[in-house]
Amino acid sequence: MKLPVLNDEKTESAGGCSSSGCGSSASAMDHLPDTIRDKVANHPCFSEQAHHYFARMHVAVAPACNIQCNYCNRKYDCSNESRPGVVSEVLSPAQAVKKVKAVAAAIPQMSVLGIAGPGDPLANPQRTFETFRRLSEEAPDIKLCVSTNGLNLPACAEEISKHNIDHVTITINCVDPEIGARIYPWIFWENRRIRGVEAARILIEQQQKGLEMLIERGVLVKVNSVMIPGINDEHLKEVSRIVKEKGAFLHNVMPIIAEAEHGTYFGLTGQREPTAAELEALQDACAGDMNMMRHCRQCRADAVGLLGEDRGEEFTLDKIDAMEVDYEAAMVQRAEVQQQLLAQLNSQRNKLQNQVQEQPIRILPPSRPVKMAVATKGGGIINQHFGHATEFLVYEASQKGVRFIGHRQVDKPYCEGGSSCGDDGETVLQSIVRQLEDCEVLLCSKVGYEPWSALEEAGIQPDGEHAMEPIEEAVQAVYQQMLARGLAEKPADQQQSLSQLQTA
Amino acid sequence: MAFEIVAACVSCTACEMVCPNQAISAGELHFEIDPGLCTECAESYPDPQCASICPIEGAILDELGDPLNPPGSLIGILPQVAA
Ligand code: SF4
Numbered sequence: 155m156k157l158p159v160l161n162d163e164k165t166e167s168a169g170g171c172s173s174s175g176c177g178s179s180a181s182a183m184d185h186l187p188d189t190i191r192d193k194v195a196n197h198p199c200f201s202e203q204a205h206h207y208f209a210r211m212h213v214a215v216a217p218a219c220n221i222q223c224n225y226c227n228r229k230y231d232c233s234n235e236s237r238p239g240v241v242s243e244v245l246s247p248a249q250a251v252k253k254v255k256a257v258a259a260a261i262p263q264m265s266v267l268g269i270a271g272p273g274d275p276l277a278n279p280q281r282t283f284e285t286f287r288r289l290s291e292e293a294p295d296i297k298l299c300v301s302t303n304g305l306n307l308p309a310c311a312e313e314i315s316k317h318n319i320d321h322v323t324i325t326i327n328c329v330d331p332e333i334g335a336r337i338y339p340w341i342f343w344e345n346r347r348i349r350g351v352e353a354a355r356i357l358i359e360q361q362q363k364g365l366e367m368l369i370e371r372g373v374l375v376k377v378n379s380v381m382i383p384g385i386n387d388e389h390l391k392e393v394s395r396i397v398k399e400k401g402a403f404l405h406n407v408m409p410i411i412a413e414a415e416h417g418t419y420f421g422l423t424g425q426r427e428p429t430a431a432e433l434e435a436l437q438d439a440c441a442g443d444m445n446m447m448r449h450c451r452q453c454r455a456d457a458v459g460l461l462g463e464d465r466g467e468e469f470t471l472d473k474i475d476a477m478e479v480d481y482e483a484a485m486v487q488r489a490e491v492q493q494q495l496l497a498q499l500n501s502q503r504n505k506l507q508n509q510v511q512e513q514p515i516r517i518l519p520p521s522r523p524v525k526m527a528v529a530t531k532g533g534g535i536i537n538q539h540f541g542h543a544t545e546f547l548v549y550e551a552s553q554k555g556v557r558f559i560g561h562r563q564v565d566k567p568y569c570e571g572g573s574s575c576g577d578d579g580e581t582v583l584q585s586i587v588r589q590l591e592d593c594e595v596l597l598c599s600k601v602g603y604e605p606w607s608a609l610e611e612a613g614i615q616p617d618g619e620h621a622m623e624p625i626e627e628a629v630q631a632v633y634q635q636m637l638a639r640g641l642a643e644k645p646a647d648q649q650q651s652l653s654q655l656q657t658a
Numbered sequence: 659m660a661f662e663i664v665a666a667c668v669s670c671t672a673c674e675m676v677c678p679n680q681a682i683s684a685g686e687l688h689f690e691i692d693p694g695l696c697t698e699c700a701e702s703y704p705d706p707q708c709a710s711i712c713p714i715e716g717a718i719l720d721e722l723g724d725p726l727n728p729p730g731s732l733i734g735i736l737p738q739v740a741a
């Protein structure tokens with residue numbers, strides 16, 4: 155069953171390709187029913203705006219896995235769903251329920267609980283479903299989600315549809331067994347270890363069957379793919395087309411993490427990671443203008459707190475044991491706080507919309523899109539010092555508006571780096587500048603003299619004048635300024651190819 | 659007739675879940691096989707279940723003390739390269 159299309163007109167105008175998000179102006183969300191759009195709009199994992207306001211957590215209750223991926227080393231957590239080289243404390247379902255309630259009471263913004271590892275949740279069905287069953291009963295105001303490699307999904311689809319599960323994430327890296335054989339060395343299936351192309355064929359079959367079964371049962375499905383240059387990068391476009399056709403509401407492409415010290419097959423064999431530009435190009439090709447997932451930070455499986463901000467240390471097992479949680483009272487408080495946040499979020503959205511409408515339509519020379527990097531601590535505001543930022547959000551401003559396209563993680567914030575050099579003699583500052591090289595503006599609350607010059611030299615204009623302003627508004631304002639000064643005009647020789655790209 | 663789990667085990671619980679004889683449980687440092695219960699799966703399956711799902715090379719030994727999943731057999735890289 156395909157998702158019903160509510161707005162027939164839009165489907166028509168998109169030329170029959172609405173589900174692949176290739177209409178030029180219609181939002182890629184338009185093919186989804188209102189109920190799903192509402193679900194997504196306030197989801198900290200899907201909505202770039204919402205993730206400044208709401209929070210999610212993961213609990214590690216699922217240690218076993220039933221497949222091997224070449225980007226994973228089972229001595230650590232799954233490096234696909236979490237940060238590699240990190241081992242989570244595995245909790246029993248009872249401990250997990252206690253931890254979730256303690257965190258939810260302390261952080262009312264916490265609205266989503268996921269089970270993602272450290273192995274495969276559906277390879278640990280008892281532990282995973284007991285956790286879900288108890289949480290649905292004891293903390294019904296928390297959304298539940300689960301991720302899986304898909305091998306055991308057909309067997310679990312019915313059970314998943316019975317719980318109050320908000321969405322399921324399936325990691326699908328290929329639909330071609332020959333490609334799969336280069337990603338998965340073996341699977342455990344029907345009491346045997348199976349290797350090679352045969353293993354990949356079974357895994358792919360189960361993933362696709364599981365996807366279809368969830369859609370039939372009305373469960374929201376997101377698909378994650380790990381981009382492995384030279385192996386599945388081109389192929390992921392086909393994966394994207396197929397999973398969206400079957401009804402997945404989002405396809406999220408993540409870069410492979412392959413470092414030798416993690417001891418994974420890809421790490422040890424020198425598999426290259428994609429560059430930020432390669433990743434963005436593939437994400438564009440796969441997502442159309444659906445840009446919601448770009449802020450995914452591949453967070454740790456047991457991370458707690460607002461996306462990117464890890465508060466796990468406050469909630470270790472012994473600390474939780476000492477806490478007394480009155481969840482009935484907490485639920486009342488949570489509802490209040492969440493309502494306030496929703497109101498804030500909506501008013502920010504309305505403000506942005508009104509602004510767009512108020513702008514007079516002027517005929518301008520053809521302009522080009524401009525990328526800007528932003529230092530922020532959250533809240534949708536430019537509120538971080540350049541030197542303290544551990545990551546930068548990248549936005550693209552064009553005449554179509556402002557869109558979030560991704561982030562750039564830096565190894566170390568500039569202020570902690572000193573002048574220390576990495577292996578290749580690169581300073582912390584040089585490495586940050588290199589991460590941001592395709593941006594033309596850097597928005598932050600403050601920036602020191604030395605980085606200012608380095609940024610300027612690299613063609614990135616530092617800008618501290620928009621401190622404490624909402625990000626989208628500031629990016630829009632800077633872009634307007636650039637347009638007015640003729641700084642964002644399309645170079646004559648590129649006008650043809652750029653316009654082709656935009657309509658493609 | 660019994661297998662043995664050694665220190666390389668990362669306590670992932672996978673073998674415990676698939677053992678048809680409930681011979682495996684968490685020990686103090688790593689998972690352990692009760693030699694009184696382990697039948698090497700002879701009567702139930704063509705392959706011993708624990709050794710067919712274990713992701714760690716060298717974690718499970720046969721009764722002669724040889725690894726059921728020798729180095730290089732699961733990850734596809736020999737340890738010399740890995741070192
Ligand atoms: S060989 Fe079979 S019976 Fe023995 S521990 Fe492994 S799974 Fe259990």
Ligand code: SF4
Binds near residue numbers: 663674689708
């Ligand atoms: S499957 Fe292997 S690593 Fe996992 S608990 Fe059993 S022996 Fe240890």
